Amino acid sequence: xxxxxxxxxxxxxxxxxxxxxxxxxxxxxxxxxxxxxxxxxxxxxxxxxxxxxxxxxxxxxxxxxxxxxxxxxxxxxxxxxxxxxxxxxxxxxxxxxxxxxxxxxxxxxxxxxxxxxxxxxxxxxxxxxxxxxxxxxxxxxxxxxxxxxxxxxxxxxxxxxxxxxxxxxxxxxxxxxxxx
Amino acid sequence: xxxxxxxxxxxxxxxxxxxxxxxxxxxxxxxxxxxxxxxxxxxxxxxxxxxxxxxxxxxxxxxxxxxxxxxxxxxxxxxxxxxxxxxxxxxxxxxxxxxxxxxxxxxxxxxxxxxxxxxxxxxxxxxxxxxxxxxxxxxxxxxxxxxxxxxxxxxxxxxxxxxxxxxxxxxxxxxxxxxx
DNA sequence: ATCCACATGTAAGGCGTTACATGATTGG
DNA sequence: CCAATCATGTAACGCCTTACATGTGGAT
Numbered sequence: 085x086x087x088x089x090x091x092x093x094x095x096x097x098x099x100x101x102x103x104x105x106x107x108x109x110x111x112x113x114x115x116x117x118x119x120x121x122x123x124x125x126x127x128x129x130x131x132x133x134x135x136x137x138x139x140x141x142x143x144x145x146x147x148x149x150x151x152x153x154x155x156x157x158x159x160x161x162x163x164x165x166x167x168x169x170x171x172x173x174x175x176x177x178x179x180x181x182x183x184x185x186x187x188x189x190x191x192x193x194x195x196x197x198x199x200x201x202x203x204x205x206x207x208x209x210x211x212x213x214x215x216x217x218x219x220x221x222x223x224x225x226x227x228x229x230x231x232x233x234x235x236x237x238x239x240x241x242x243x244x245x246x247x248x249x250x251x252x253x254x255x256x257x258x259x260x261x262x263x264x
Numbered sequence: 265x266x267x268x269x270x271x272x273x274x275x276x277x278x279x280x281x282x283x284x285x286x287x288x289x290x291x292x293x294x295x296x297x298x299x300x301x302x303x304x305x306x307x308x309x310x311x312x313x314x315x316x317x318x319x320x321x322x323x324x325x326x327x328x329x330x331x332x333x334x335x336x337x338x339x340x341x342x343x344x345x346x347x348x349x350x351x352x353x354x355x356x357x358x359x360x361x362x363x364x365x366x367x368x369x370x371x372x373x374x375x376x377x378x379x380x381x382x383x384x385x386x387x388x389x390x391x392x393x394x395x396x397x398x399x400x401x402x403x404x405x406x407x408x409x410x411x412x413x414x415x416x417x418x419x420x421x422x423x424x425x426x427x428x429x430x431x432x433x434x435x436x437x438x439x440x441x442x443x444x
Numbered sequence: 445a446t447c448c449a450c451a452t453g454t455a456a457g458g459c460g461t462t463a464c465a466t467g468a469t470t471g472g
Numbered sequence: 473c474c475a476a477t478c479a480t481g482t483a484a485c486g487c488c489t490t491a492c493a494t495g496t497g498g499a500t
Contacts, residue, residue: 088459089361096368106479119363123461128481150468150479169368173361176387181269181353183299187412188276188349197411207356231377231430232367242422250411268487286451303489308453330451330496 087139087164089175090122091130095157095165098140102156105131114218118211118236131155139164182207194254201254205247208240215240267319267344269355270302271310275337275345278320282336285311294398298391298416311335319344362387374434381434385427388420395420 087095093116097108105127112122131153134140139161145152157165182204189196215237219227227233267275273296277288285307292302311333314320319341325332337345362384369376395417399407407413 086458089359090459093364093368096364099368100371104479105481116364116367119358119360119367121357121460124479124481125462125483126460132481148468148479152479165368169365172383173365173387175359175361176391177301177357177359178299179355179357180299181355183412183415184273184276184296185349185353186415187296187299188273188279188345190409190411191280203352207353211356229370231370232363235363235366235426238426239419239423243419246415246418266486270487284451285453301488304451304453305455305490306488312453328451328496332451 087134087137087168088130090120090126091134092165092168093120093122094127094130094134095139095161095168098155098157099162099165102154104145104152104154106152114221115230115232118215119232134161180204194258198251198254201247201251205244205251208243208247211240212237212244267314267317267348268310270300270306271314272345272348273300273302274307274310274314275319275341275348278335278337279342279345282334284325284332284334286332294401295410295412298395299412314341360384374437378431378434381427381431385424385431388423388427391420392417392424 093112094108097103097111103111105124108131109122109124109127112120112127116122131140131142135142135155138158140155141158142153142155145154182200186197186200186204189200215233219230219233219237222230222233273292274288277283277291283291285304288311289302289304289307292300292307296302311320311322315322315335318338320335321338322333322335325334362380366377366380366384369380395413399410399413399417402410402413
C-alpha cells in the first residue's frame with residue numbers, strides 16, 4: 085500500500101483535472117521537472133499501481149482510436165493526497181556536479197577554482213534561460229500563479245551571482261598577491 | 265571501465281591523502297553530503313571496483329588488528345580524476361518535496377500556500393543550522409577554505425529568506441482583499 | 445562488564461533512466 | 473506520402489539506501 089514519491093506527483097496533477105499519462109509527462113516537463121523529474125518509464129507503471137490501489141481510475145477514451153486512457157482521481161485518491169499534503173516535507177536533496185568539482189578542487193590554483201565557479205554559474209544561467217522561456221510561453225495571467233517557476237528562476241539567478249562574486253574575490257586576491 | 269559518479273567522489277577525496285572507507289564516509293558526511301551523499305553500501309563496493317580497475321590501491325594496515333584497509337590513488341587513478349575534473353559538470357539535480365507541495369497547492373487558499381512556504385523555509389533554516397555547526401567544528405583557518413560550505417549556508421539562507429518574503433506578500437494581499 | 449566508536453562488508457529492494465517496441469493521427 | 477507528434481507500454485540496467493552480519497579496541 086506504499087506510494088512512491090513520484091506517485092504523489094501523479095496524484096497531485098490529477099487533482100486539478102483528468103489527464104492521460106502522456107499529458108502528465110508533458111506537464112511535469114514544464115513544471116516540476118526542475119525539482120521533481122519523472123519519465124515515462126515511471127509514469128505509466130505508476131498509473132497502473134495507483135489504479136490497482138483504487139486511488140485513480142482510468143477510462144479508455146472511446147472517441148480516440150489511439151488508445152488514450154484518461155485517468156482521474158478517485159475519492160480515496162483525493163483523501164490520500166490530502167493526508168500527504170498535510171505531512172511536513174521530508175526529502176530535500178541536491179546533486180550538483182559543479183559544486184562537487186569545486187569542492188574536490190580545494191587546494192588547487194585560484195585559476196582552477198575560478199574555472200569551476202564559471203562552469204557552475206554558467207549552468208545556473210542556462211537553467212534560468214530555459215525557465216524564462218517556459219514562463220513566456222505560459223502568458224502573463226497564468227505566470228503570476230507560478231510561484232515555483234519564480235523560485236527556480238530567482239534561485240538560479242542567485243547561484244549565478246554567487247559564483248560571479250566568488251570569482252571576482254579570487255581575482256582580487258590574486259592581483260594583490262602578485263603585486264606583493 | 266565506467267566509473268559511477270560516486271566513484272569520482274572517492275577518487276577526489278583520496279587525491280588529498282590516503283584513507284580507509286570508513287574515513288571517506290566520515291569526510292563525506294561533513295562535506296559533500298549536502299550536494300553529493302554517499303553511504304557505506306556504496307563506498308565499500310566502489311573501492312573494490314576502483315581497485316579492480318587499478319585506479320586506487322588498498323593496503324591492509326598491519327599495525328591494526330581491526331582489519332583497516334588504507335586506500336591511495338594510483339597514477340592511473342590520478343589521470344582519470346584529472347580528466348573528469350576538466351570535463352564540464354553534467355548533473356545538476358534537485359529533489360525538494362517542499363517545493364513540490366507548494367506547486368501542487370496551486371489554487372489552494374493563501375493560508376495553505378503560506379503553510380507550505382513556512383515548512384520549506386523551516387527546512388532551509390535547519391540545514392543552515394547544521395552547516396554552521398560543521399563550520400564551527402572546523403576552526404577558522406580551515407573554514408576560510410571551505411567555499412562549498414559557505415555556498416550551502418548562503419544558499420539555504422537565501423531560500424529561507426525567499427520563503428519569508430513570499431509569505432509576507434501573501435499576508436499583505438490577503439489583508440487588502442479582506443479590507444476591500 | 446558494557447557501551448560506544450571503529451571498521452568492513454553483503455543482500456534486498458526501491459527508485460529512476462534509457463532504450464526499445466509498437467502503432468495511430470495530423471499537417472504539410 | 474512522410475515527418476512529427478500523439479500515445480502506451482516494457483526490459484534492462486544503474487544507482488543508491490537500509491538493514492543486516494560480524495568483529496575489534498578503548499573508555500568507564
